[in-house]
Amino acid sequence: MFDPTIIIAVAALIGLAITATALLVGWRGWLALKERELAEGRSEPExxxxxxxxxxxxxxxxxxxxxxxxxxxxxxx
The missing domain is CATH 1.20.5 (Single alpha-helices involved in coiled-coils or other helix-helix interfaces)
Structure with missing residues (x-):
């Protein structure tokens, strides 16, 4: 029915999509952390x-x- 090559390709694409999504979420979280650090640094005196x-x-x-x-x-x- 399905060729094993197609199954492997689909599984690889799904794995790539999951990895890319996880990296994107992590990147956004890191950016939010840095934005908070910069906001705290500006509002407080030295x-x-x-x-x-x-x-x-x-x-x-x-x-x-x-x-x-x-x-x-x-x-x-």
Whole structure:
């Protein structure tokens, strides 16, 4: 009645359609998530915790540079 090649082709097309639909739903969800993140970022003022963390990181980097300069000049700490 049906050729096995036709059955395989139809099954492949159905599988492709299901996969494409799932990817599209995931893509739309990811876009919605990013839109919410951008909306939250614009409505809130800059947070102090991120600024404080950046200052601590800069301070740590400066201390590392001082140590490396001391090692390079031959001074023990």
């Amino acid at each position: 947070r102090g915790s991120t600024i404080g963390a950046a200052r601590i990181e800069i301070s740590d980097l400066k201390e590392r540079i001082r140590k490396l300069e001391a090692i390079a000049s031959g001074v023990e700490l």
